[in-house]
Amino acid sequence: MITQSSICAQSMHFSMPIATRIDKSLRRNPIAALRNLVTSGKSRKFKPLLHDMSFEFRAGDRVGLIGQNGAGKTTLLRLLAGVLVPNAGRLEVSGVTQNLLNVSMGMQTDATGLENIYLRGYSAGLSGQEIKRGIPEILEFSELEPVINDPVYTYSSGMRMRLAFAVATSVKPQILLLDEWLSAGDRLFVERSKERLRSHINSSEILVFASHSPQTLQEVCSRGLVLKNGTVVFDGDIEAALEFYESDEYQAIELPARGGNRKGAKRAR
Amino acid sequence: METLVDSSAPGEGQRSGVAPKKDTGNPSAIRGRPSILALFHDLLAAFKAPGFWLYGAWIDTNLRYRSQALGAFWMVAGTLAFVVILGTLYSRVLRSDSETYMAHVAVGFVLFMFLRQSLQLSARLFKKNQSMIQNGYVKYADYVLRMFCGQLINLGYNLLVVIGAVLLTPVQASAAGYVLLLTVPLFFLAGLGSCFFLSVLGARYPDVTELMQTLLRLFFFITPIIWIPSASGKGAAIGGFLYANPFYYLIEIIRGPLVYGVVPWIEIGVVAAAIPIIWILAALAYARAKPFVALWI
Numbered sequence: 001m002i003t004q005s006s007i008c009a010q011s012m013h014f015s016m017p018i019a020t021r022i023d024k025s026l027r028r029n030p031i032a033a034l035r036n037l038v039t040s041g042k043s044r045k046f047k048p049l050l051h052d053m054s055f056e057f058r059a060g061d062r063v064g065l066i067g068q069n070g071a072g073k074t075t076l077l078r079l080l081a082g083v084l085v086p087n088a089g090r091l092e093v094s095g096v097t098q099n100l101l102n103v104s105m106g107m108q109t110d111a112t113g114l115e116n117i118y119l120r121g122y123s124a125g126l127s128g129q130e131i132k133r134g135i136p137e138i139l140e141f142s143e144l145e146p147v148i149n150d151p152v153y154t155y156s157s158g159m160r161m162r163l164a165f166a167v168a169t170s171v172k173p174q175i176l177l178l179d180e181w182l183s184a185g186d187r188l189f190v191e192r193s194k195e196r197l198r199s200h201i202n203s204s205e206i207l208v209f210a211s212h213s214p215q216t217l218q219e220v221c222s223r224g225l226v227l228k229n230g231t232v233v234f235d236g237d238i239e240a241a242l243e244f245y246e247s248d249e250y251q252a253i254e255l256p257a258r259g260g261n262r263k264g265a266k267r268a269r
Numbered sequence: 270m271e272t273l274v275d276s277s278a279p280g281e282g283q284r285s286g287v288a289p290k291k292d293t294g295n296p297s298a299i300r301g302r303p304s305i306l307a308l309f310h311d312l313l314a315a316f317k318a319p320g321f322w323l324y325g326a327w328i329d330t331n332l333r334y335r336s337q338a339l340g341a342f343w344m345v346a347g348t349l350a351f352v353v354i355l356g357t358l359y360s361r362v363l364r365s366d367s368e369t370y371m372a373h374v375a376v377g378f379v380l381f382m383f384l385r386q387s388l389q390l391s392a393r394l395f396k397k398n399q400s401m402i403q404n405g406y407v408k409y410a411d412y413v414l415r416m417f418c419g420q421l422i423n424l425g426y427n428l429l430v431v432i433g434a435v436l437l438t439p440v441q442a443s444a445a446g447y448v449l450l451l452t453v454p455l456f457f458l459a460g461l462g463s464c465f466f467l468s469v470l471g472a473r474y475p476d477v478t479e480l481m482q483t484l485l486r487l488f489f490f491i492t493p494i495i496w497i498p499s500a501s502g503k504g505a506a507i508g509g510f511l512y513a514n515p516f517y518y519l520i521e522i523i524r525g526p527l528v529y530g531v532v533p534w535i536e537i538g539v540v541a542a543a544i545p546i547i548w549i550l551a552a553l554a555y556a557r558a559k560p561f562v563a564l565w566i
Contacts, residue, residue, distance in 0.1 A: 017564060078563070081405035085560035099405035110332050119328065122320035123406050177405070 005095025005174035007057040012089035015046040049075045050230040064221035065210040066245045071227040073210040095174030109153040120167040134170045142166035180211040308555040311410035322411045326418035344426045375434030376524045377494035379427045385485045387420045391464040392471030392478040443530035452522040462547035469554040472565045492516040
């Protein structure tokens, strides 16, 4: 039964505990040294990364995440992927997801390309039969047929990416999460992968795509979510979102005050 | 292909137990803290879809010996050398009049090495799989099963040495052998539970990795593997300390019936009592840690 996929977040907060080293000198601070035995020499602070995020993605949405470095794009993707869990607020993800958050994505570099296809396929919950059926198509798209029995460490990063992308999209996930590394491929591959993304995302599927390339975003996405310092500052049509991001308005947005940060941290506990 | 979407096969996106549930009134649901049964849920899911960890275990073993001329022989080479040389040399040094010394060493060494490897790998398991975890494969039970299964394959090969040693020594087959049907599963249950517990502990406290390495090296010498506890009491010089050594119990419940033809009821009882404790601890740690493992590593 195919259920409608959706992602829904309501005033979601996320803080990351960061370990900071504390003084380890026994002479200068003997009490701290004792405490260090318990805390392993680190003190934990909470750094709020996302605060008060609310949005709703419906089936058919192709969402581009836009924002400067450190705006929280990758963190948001990790939350959506279920790697991280929000500290407060609500996040509901329904649908089978496939994630391409880092290029290596747990590829076993000393195994062959074919073995990695199996490993990825199994980790996506496919049976051996289903993987076998998908292989010709993966080979065709990734154009790796001649080298598929070579170990992956002999592949260039572009080849690895092609393999990863082909496998992740071959299983037709309901929700596809992509971090910005599509741009690492050559132009031909980028063109074909855009095409594939467009054709795969039909009415029952959601794509969340973080990128810095306005052109790619415009071609692939229909909706834009602009982030700044862990908050959503714009949500709407992709054209408008890109325009907003490039305008002075985006730069002018006040960063959340320090007080706001502490509030986030408190909520996290 | 479509079946992925149709079936309830756990894909990467399935996160029963982790994701905040619809009920927002419950604060634990907001925090997304999984129930104490999370470990067993995940184990059940892992056994329903064993593809990843079974294939992973096979590939890990396969890759390790792929580029070597002697391949899988290296898995047994160390054990073989150890058992043969120690079995002949040490039996003289220790002036052991026991004819079963070779089998004693073989069984003890192989079982201990299995536990040692599994526990050591557990402590740094999630760190090792960091890239996959960060990419969204958060079914942590699968990583533990993959590692444990890989060690089982290794153990399987090493059993060849055990069988050889047992055949070479005048071990009488006795009715006590039937007890192995009970004690072997107990051995693995205790081992797997400890692996789960240690994998979480090692993710949270990186020092555990080093601690385990030190401890396990020490335990090799204070566990009766290359020496034999005196025939009358258990363990001559080491005396009562023997009973404080968990590895002694785990090894004895298999070695006793197999090599000596005795049924070590006390040891079996201790292991059987420890298993629920180990698994409850593991389940508690697992449930507590599940939302945070990705942050710790």
